Amino acid sequence: MEVNYIFEGLKIMLLGMGTVFSFLVIMIVMMNIMSKIVHRFFPEPNDVDNNTSPAMDNNAKKVAAITAAIMHHRQVK
Amino acid sequence: MKSLVLKLFAIVLFSISLHASAAHEPAAGAEASSTFKEETYKPQTLGEMTVGFLKSTGVYAIISPDPDEVNSHGEAMSDFHKSWGRVLMILITFVLFYLAIAKGYEPLLLLPIAFGGLLANIPVANIAGPHGFLGVIYNMGLANEMFPIIIFMGVGAMTDFGPLLSNPKTALLGGAAQFGIFGTLVGAVALSQYTDMFSFTLQQAAAISIIGGADGPTSIFIATKLAPELLGAIAVASYSYMALVPIIQPPIMKALTNDDERKIKMVTLRHVSRLEKLVFPVMVLSLAIMVLPDSTPLIGAFMFGNFLKESGVVERLSDTLQNALINIVTIFLGLGVGSKLAADQFLVIDTLAILVLGLTAFSVGTAAGVIMAKIMNKFPGTKVNPLIGSAGVSAVPMAARVSNKVGMEYDRSNMLLMHAMGPNVAGVIGSAVAAGVMISIFGK
Known part of the structure; x- marks a missing residue:
């Protein structure tokens, strides 16, 4: 029997592109879910540090400056 | 004490006599070797010796080829492939040297491949034969x-999935670009159906079309599995087109987009946490295990390399994968592929078809990626610059750089590089999945 190879090729194309796209679509969905879970339950400590530490630094500096000013004021008195 | 020495002596004597009798037993073998010895030690006049030596020179081998010579598969070769074909192939390797050194086309691979080709085409020495060192390298790996x-492990250790993780939907572009593979598969079978010149089997057509994935290792992996006889041409086509990405892609990208689309600015990528990057390789591998185990050799190796890198605790191993190991294997891979550039395997009409089909596959893949980006822009949501669609072919990171360069031509401030890395690495996964599909259909 004569096999129509072009038809075979088209079938493989359909199956192949279908698999590639389903794989990637599932991957995208899983990526989104995974990101949500990670951000909800395991927020990165670095982020927190980055947000808080400069503020703390600022506070510390302010406190130091105020203390210095008070000390200076007292000494001058 | 004395008796022990005597006993030992007796044993030694006994074993020697056994050996001697064993040596006498295979009479035929002994006879053959004795005639062989006679031939070797036959006294020659200086004239005979000179003629004998001249007959073993390369010039003589090319002018009057040995009629009994066989190729590395032990098949007879045509006179052309034994003589001037080799000279032609050696000249072709010189052109490859030029392209690699003067033009800088993927020199890391093109140089070992070209030099392997040069060595494989030396007459008499038979370096690419099963006992020559190129043949040994080929069989070894x-x-x-x-x-x-x-x-693939090394590439995995060099890959950063951050851009993909921060904009997951760009993975679709990497999927669309695989259309180049399957479209060309149909093209290749059509070519062998309607012309008498080429007769590719479905396996061979599949191996050729993988060039469209623009992924050297994947092409070689599939070619050795499905059509080892075409490996040389497929590898050379694959790496040449990867090197030619900056020349092949821009015209296609420009033809398919208009000015406004090329100037689309994409939103800045969000920060991706370390845990996400660490979970991602395992997640993709698990998906591959469930959906398509045939793709796991490639995806597994890729994700292994990436996992080592992202784990952050095995700096030494990841460093070895990215540098020392990949360099060593690149040398062997190049030489091994080069051994398939022997005239009798490369100078055939099929090579021409492979080069043309490979280019088609590559161009179709580029176009499909760009068109996919335009389709995605039809849907609500953040817009995608279609120029990053072309990066869906997996040539990492060249294709992404090309997207960036073309984007900058139209808007100096539009940095597309990181956005293009997403589809680029998704393209690697996509072509590994496509390869898995081919294996599941034809392989085993």
Whole structure:
């Protein structure tokens, strides 16, 4: 029997592109879910540090400056 | 004490006599070797010796080829392939040297491949034969698909999935670009159906069309599995087109987009946490295990390399994968592929078809990626610059750089590089999945 190879090729194309796209679509969905879970339950400590530490630094500096000013004021008195 | 020495002496004597009698037993073998010895030690006049030596020179081998010479598969070769074909192939390797050194086309691979080709075409020495060193390298790591897998580990260790994780939907672009593979598969079978010149089997057509994935190791992996006889041409086509990405892609990208689309600015990528990057390789591998185990050799090796890198605790191993190991294997891979540039395997009409089909596959893949980006822009949501669609072919990171360069031509401030890396690495996964599909259909 004569096999129509072009038809075979088209079938493989359909199956192949279908698999590639389903794989990637599932991957995208899983990526989104995974990101949500990670951000909800395991927020990165670095982020927190980055947000808080400069503020703390600022506070510390302010406190130091105020203390210095008070000390200076007292000494001058 | 004395008796012990005597006993030992007796044993030694006994074993010697046994050996002697054993040596006498295979009479035929002994006879053959004795005639062989006679031939070797036959006294020659200086004239005979000179003629004998001249007959073993390369010039003589090219002018009047040995009629009994066989190729590395033990098949007879035509006179052309034994004589001037070799000279032609050696000249072709010189052109490859030029392209690699003067033009800088993928020199890391093109140089070893070209030099391997040069060595494989030397007459008499038979370097690419089963006992020549190129043949040994080929059997060591290419015939069993080892080298492409190790390269994949190294590429995995060099890959950063951050851009993909921060904009997951760009993975679709990497999927669309695989259309180049399957479209060309149909093209290749059509070519062999309607012309008498080419007769590719479905396996061969599949191996050729993988060039469209623009992924060297994957091409070599599939070619050695499905059509080892075409490996040389497929590898050379694959790496040449990867090197030619900056020349092939821009015209296609420009033809398919208008000015406004090329100037689309994409939103800045969000920060991706370390845990996300660490979970991602395992997640993709698990998906591959469930959906398509045939793709796991490639995806598994890739994700192994990436996992080592992202784990952050095995700096030494990840460093070895990215540098020392991938360099060593690249040398062997190049030489092994080069051994398939022997005249009798490369100078055939099929090579021409492979080069043309490979280019088609590559261009179709580029176009499909760009068109996919335009389709995605039809849907609500953040817009995608279609120029990053072309990066869906997996040539990492060249294709992404091309997207960036073309984007900058139209808007100096539009940095597309990181956005293009997403589809680029998704393209690697996509072509590994496409390869898995081919294996599941034809392989085993």
